[in-house]
Amino acid sequence: MANTSNRQIVIAARPNGKAQLSDFNIVEQAIPSPGDGEVLFRNLLISMDPYQRSLMGNASSELPPIDIGQPMSGPTVAVVEQSRNANFAVGDHVVSWSGWQEYGLSDGSDLQKIDPEAAPLSTALGVLGHTGLTAWLGVSKFLNPKPGGTFVVTAAAGSVGSVAAQMAKLRGHRVIGIAGGPEKVRYLKDDLGLDGAVDYKATGFAEQLARALPDGLDTLFDNVGGYMFEALMPYFNHHARIVICGTIAQYDFPNAPDGPNRLPELLKSFLYRFIEIRGFALPDHLGSYPEFLAEVGPLVSQDKIKYSEEFVDGFENIPDAFLRLFDGRNRGKLIARVG
Amino acid sequence: MANTSNRQIVIAARPNGKAQLSDFNIVEQAIPSPGDGEVLFRNLLISMDPYQRSLMGNASSELPPIDIGQPMSGPTVAVVEQSRNANFAVGDHVVSWSGWQEYGLSDGSDLQKIDPEAAPLSTALGVLGHTGLTAWLGVSKFLNPKPGGTFVVTAAAGSVGSVAAQMAKLRGHRVIGIAGGPEKVRYLKDDLGLDGAVDYKATGFAEQLARALPDGLDTLFDNVGGYMFEALMPYFNHHARIVICGTIAQYDFPNAPDGPNRLPELLKSFLYRFIEIRGFALPDHLGSYPEFLAEVGPLVSQDKIKYSEEFVDGFENIPDAFLRLFDGRNRGKLIARVG
Numbered sequence: 001m002a003n004t005s006n007r008q009i010v011i012a013a014r015p016n017g018k019a020q021l022s023d024f025n026i027v028e029q030a031i032p033s034p035g036d037g038e039v040l041f042r043n044l045l046i047s048m049d050p051y052q053r054s055l056m057g058n059a060s061s062e063l064p065p066i067d068i069g070q071p072m073s074g075p076t077v078a079v080v081e082q083s084r085n086a087n088f089a090v091g092d093h094v095v096s097w098s099g100w101q102e103y104g105l106s107d108g109s110d111l112q113k114i115d116p117e118a119a120p121l122s123t124a125l126g127v128l129g130h131t132g133l134t135a136w137l138g139v140s141k142f143l144n145p146k147p148g149g150t151f152v153v154t155a156a157a158g159s160v161g162s163v164a165a166q167m168a169k170l171r172g173h174r175v176i177g178i179a180g181g182p183e184k185v186r187y188l189k190d191d192l193g194l195d196g197a198v199d200y201k202a203t204g205f206a207e208q209l210a211r212a213l214p215d216g217l218d219t220l221f222d223n224v225g226g227y228m229f230e231a232l233m234p235y236f237n238h239h240a241r242i243v244i245c246g247t248i249a250q251y252d253f254p255n256a257p258d259g260p261n262r263l264p265e266l267l268k269s270f271l272y273r274f275i276e277i278r279g280f281a282l283p284d285h286l287g288s289y290p291e292f293l294a295e296v297g298p299l300v301s302q303d304k305i306k307y308s309e310e311f312v313d314g315f316e317n318i319p320d321a322f323l324r325l326f327d328g329r330n331r332g333k334l335i336a337r338v339g
Numbered sequence: 340m341a342n343t344s345n346r347q348i349v350i351a352a353r354p355n356g357k358a359q360l361s362d363f364n365i366v367e368q369a370i371p372s373p374g375d376g377e378v379l380f381r382n383l384l385i386s387m388d389p390y391q392r393s394l395m396g397n398a399s400s401e402l403p404p405i406d407i408g409q410p411m412s413g414p415t416v417a418v419v420e421q422s423r424n425a426n427f428a429v430g431d432h433v434v435s436w437s438g439w440q441e442y443g444l445s446d447g448s449d450l451q452k453i454d455p456e457a458a459p460l461s462t463a464l465g466v467l468g469h470t471g472l473t474a475w476l477g478v479s480k481f482l483n484p485k486p487g488g489t490f491v492v493t494a495a496a497g498s499v500g501s502v503a504a505q506m507a508k509l510r511g512h513r514v515i516g517i518a519g520g521p522e523k524v525r526y527l528k529d530d531l532g533l534d535g536a537v538d539y540k541a542t543g544f545a546e547q548l549a550r551a552l553p554d555g556l557d558t559l560f561d562n563v564g565g566y567m568f569e570a571l572m573p574y575f576n577h578h579a580r581i582v583i584c585g586t587i588a589q590y591d592f593p594n595a596p597d598g599p600n601r602l603p604e605l606l607k608s609f610l611y612r613f614i615e616i617r618g619f620a621l622p623d624h625l626g627s628y629p630e631f632l633a634e635v636g637p638l639v640s641q642d643k644i645k646y647s648e649e650f651v652d653g654f655e656n657i658p659d660a661f662l663r664l665f666d667g668r669n670r671g672k673l674i675a676r677v678g
Contacts, residue, residue, distance in 0.1 A: 062611040225606045238620075244609040259598015263605055267564045270583040270618040272401035277616055279609040281577075 003042075006031045008071040009100040009318055014057035018326065023056060024319040027069075032105045039088045039106050041078035044339035046100055046315075047125040048322045049074060049159075053251045061251070073099040075130060077114070077121045079339070088113070095124050100318055102338060119300070126159050126333035127300055127307035128293065130282065135163035136292045137285050138221050138243040139171070142278060145241055147172030149218030152235075154228050156197070157184040157308070159333035160245060163296075164221045166192055166305045173219065176212045178228065180328040187331065192306060200228065201328070209235070216240075226250045230262055236269050242277040248326070308332025342381075345370045347410040348439040348657055353396035357665065362395060363658040366408075371444045378427045378450065380417035380435060380443050383678030385654075386464040387661045388413060388498075392590045400590070412438040414469060416453070416460045418678070427452070434463050439657055441677060458639070465498050465672035466639055466646035467632065469621065474502035475631045476624050477560050477582040478510070481617060484580055486511030488557030491574075493567050495536070496523040496647070498672035499584060502635075503560045504533055505644045512558065515551045517567065519667040526670065531645060539567065540667070548574070555579075565589045569601055575608050581616040587665070647671025 005028040012025040034040045052074055057065030066073060076099070080092040085108045088094070094111040098104030114124045126132065143151075151168040155161040156177025165188070169175045177188040180201040188197035196212045198205065209231060216237040222229055225247030236242075269275055299305040310330050312321040315338040324330045344367040351364040373379045391413055396404030405412060415438070419431040424447045427433070433450040437443030453463045465471060482490075490507040494500040495516025504527070508514045516527040519540040527536035535551045537544065548570060555576040561568055564586030575581075608614055638644040649669050651660040654677040663669045 062607070222606075225610075226603050229606060230602065244606055247603070247606050247610055250603045250607060256599035256601055256604055259600050260595035261598050261600050262595055262602040263569065263600070264565050264586070264589045265595055266602055266605065267561075267568060267583055267586050268401070268589060270616060271564075271586055272618070274618045274620040274623070276618075277609060279611070279613045281613045284613070 003031065003102060005029065006101055006103040007315055008102075009315075010069050010071050011056055011066050012068070014065070014068075015053075016058065019053055019056055019323060021319055021323070024072075026316060029101075031103050034082050034084045034105060037085050037107055039080055039085050039108055039111065040082040041080045041094060041096060041098075041104050041106070041111075042339055043076040043078045043096070043098060043102055043104065044093075044337070045077040045122055045125060046318060046336040046338055047075045047129075048312075048318065048325065048334040048336065049131070050246060050248045050251065050325050052322065053326065059251050071099045071101045073097060075125055076104070077124055078104060093121060095129065102315060119297070122309055122311075122333070122335050123300065123307070125335055126309060127163055127305065128297060131159040131333060132163050132296055132307075133285075133289060133292050134245060134282055135160045135167060135221075136296055137280060137282070137288065138245050139164050139167045140295075141285070141288070142243050142280060143168075143219050143221065143241050144171070145219055149173060149237075150213060150215055151175045151219040151221070152178065152213070152217045152232065153221045153223075154178045154232075155223035155246070155248060156188055156194070157331050158223060159307075161221070161223050162188075162192060162308060162332060163305060164245075165194055167296075168219070168221070169194060170299070170304065176217075178209075178224075184328075184331060187308070206231070221245060223247075224249045233262070233266065233269060236273055236275055238273045240273060240275050242275065244277065244279045251326070310334050312336045314338070342370065342441060344368060345440055345442040346654055347441075348654075349408050349410050350395055350405050351407065353404070353407075354392075355397065358392055358395055358662060360658055360662070363411075365655060368440075370442050373421050373423045373444060376424050376446055378419055378424050378445050378447055379421040380419050380433060380437075380445070380450075381678055382415040382417045382435070382437060382441055382443065383432075383676070384416040384461055384464060385439055385657060385675040385677055386414045386468075387651075387657065387664065387673045387675065388470070389585060389587045389590065389664050391661065392665065398590050410438045410440045412436060414464055415443070416463055417443060432460060434468065441654060458636070461648055461650075461672070461674050462639065462646070464674055465648060466502055466644065467636060470498040470672060471502050471635055471646075472624075472628060472631050473584060473621055474499045474506060474560075475635055476619060476621070476627065477584050478503050478506045479634075480624070480627070481582050481619060482507075482558050482560065482580050483510070484558055488512060488576075489552060489554055490514045490558040490560070491517065491552070491556045491571065492560045492562075493517045493571075494562035494585070494587060495527055495533070496670050497562060498646075500560070500562050501527075501531060501647060501671060502644060503584075505531055506635075507558070507560070508533060509638070509643065515556075517548075517563075523667075523670060526647070545570070560584060562586075563588045572601070572605065572608060575612055575614055577612045579612060579614045581614065583616065583618045590665070649673050651675045653677070 054061030151173035153165040157179040185197040223246035226249030393400030490512035492504040496518040524536040559581040562585035565588030
């Protein structure tokens with residue numbers, strides 16, 4: 001642990017379509033020293049999330065890309081090593097947004113203390129962190145229709161999708177998850193207890209979808225966008241409600257794809273099927289975090305909401321692990337153990 | 340007035356793209372006699388509305404088309420000629436949904452009595468009828484964001500759009516109307532007092548739009564869809580709210596147009612700009628009619644909401660007048676005087 005330098009994984013190039021290993025570099029910096037009011041912390045766990053592709057540039061995103069040569073940003077779990085801030089003591093555990101590097105410096109304003117006794121540290125990056133909060137906001141604040149209808153979740157084995165699907169199930173909906181591959185389908189049915197699961201990678205995806213949605217869909221929590229959203233459009237029921245929480249199928253493609261142009265058909269479905277659809281901004285709703293934790297924390301400790309984590313060991317393995325998110329090789333929350 | 344037959348305008352053929360005169364026929368039926376509990380009424384004013392194109396079939400609509408040989412459905416203002424229903428007396432004025440015919444028969448359940456002294460009879464088909472209610476619902480129930488932002492209305496010189504635009508103005512928004520031709524633009528600016536108006540038929544439409552929306556748009560009341568919606572997409576601000584109230588640009592085109600496919604771009608804007616968009620069903624909100632009338636009735640009699648009506652005389656001229664709705668030749672509410 002007696003590091004003498006702070007390794008960082010930086011953006012080396014803007015991806016041309018799919019991100020690849022050569023778009024990252026590992027560089028070494030001196031470990032910074034905390035100034036007055038500052039805290040130096042060492043990252044123990046580093047989160048990898050699909051939206052980070054958007055931050056690399058050349059993506060179907062409106063987020064400003066990270067400068068070339070700068071480390072990837074994102075949440076981590078860290079331990080305080082030096083403190084010149086009265087609110088933090090050496091040994092405190094915190095969630096930071098210091099991204100893909102071994103050490104971080106902060107004035108404390110973006111740090112959130114966590115209790116390592118209350119839940120495994122890793123949950124602060126997943127089911128009890130920003131991914132769980134995202135799922136909870138979508139289901140409870142923006143969808144929350146009357147129980148009993150058909151509720152579809154795309155990327156349902158993912159870190160956000162799996163929480164959303166289980167919350168919808170607990171609220172009394174008939175929940176259908178969509179994911180890629182037989183193992184994920186088994187997980188959704190057997191481990192999470194969903195009412196149905198559809199494998200988008202299987203031949204006969206369209207027929208499977210038709211069988212899973214005999215009465216259409218009333219609610220959609222979409223993490224995928226693109227071709228997946230288009231495949232679901234014919235199933236939108238009257239008064240359907242939809243949250244767009246991610247567009248992972250679109251991240252690699254900055255330009256509008258060839259036609260036909262399905263946008264007029266979508267407007268038509270809004271008009272004639274009285275549909276409501278929205279995105280939302282997590283930062284607008286951080287004030288709901290205590291309410292979220294009060295509801296979801298006990299559900300997680302009672303095992304009523306299950307979560308899946310996949311760990312990668314070693315800082316230098318982060319880029320390769322991150323790329324797995326885009327070909328469906330991972331399941332659940334992907335976290336690097338670096339400390 | 341001593342008609343011996345009931346003329347009807349019926350659907351003669353499903354339009355191939357744009358509707359034309361040959362898609363209609365005028366037929367004569369015997370004037371029906373009211374049975375026990377029924378009312379015979381004679382239509383005085385017949386409404387023509389863009390959505391009626393959807394009822395002719397071969398349209399980008401999900402409404403079931405009217406059977407070939409049956410009269411076009413829609414609202415009328417009528418006077419009761421014979422009554423075997425205790426709730427209606429000969430001479431009563433009513434709004435009916437008997438459509439494009441000279442006489443109608445009803446058990447009274449779909450008739451709404453109106454007071455010819457309270458407001459001109461024609462307003463019951465327009466500003467104080469289903470078109471005004473539609474505008475009011477969109478603006479006051481589903482958009483209603485904080486005042487001060489930029490509020491765009493498409494087809495703003497139309498019967499729904501002109502009421503929506505004036506209600507938005509009364510609520511303190513900066514209102515930009517889009518319409519076709521210099522006379523409509525003048526009407527929007529000078530007569531309705533909007534903050535700006537853009538002529539989509541003028542060369543340089545894109546540049547005009549850019550000048551009218553220097554700060555983007557925060558609210559959109561869209562009656563047009565298609566190319567117009569796509570032209571507005573780049574101006575959607577963060578947290579924009581949108582109501583889809585019509586897709587008149589799409590009615591004639593049943594199939595998805597050629598690409599590029601703008602749907603992924605739209606999903607992306609929902610996600611990254613936190614946009615909320617919806618359609619709504621008028622029949623779900625008829626219970627709001629008294630609230631609407633209490634608010635909008637006085638505004639109309641005080642001339643704070645202006646309305647424009649265009650009258651066509653003669654039953655046989657309805658089809659030709661109806662077709663004007665689709666090339667922008669009309670302004671305001673289009674009504675046939677037939678009694």
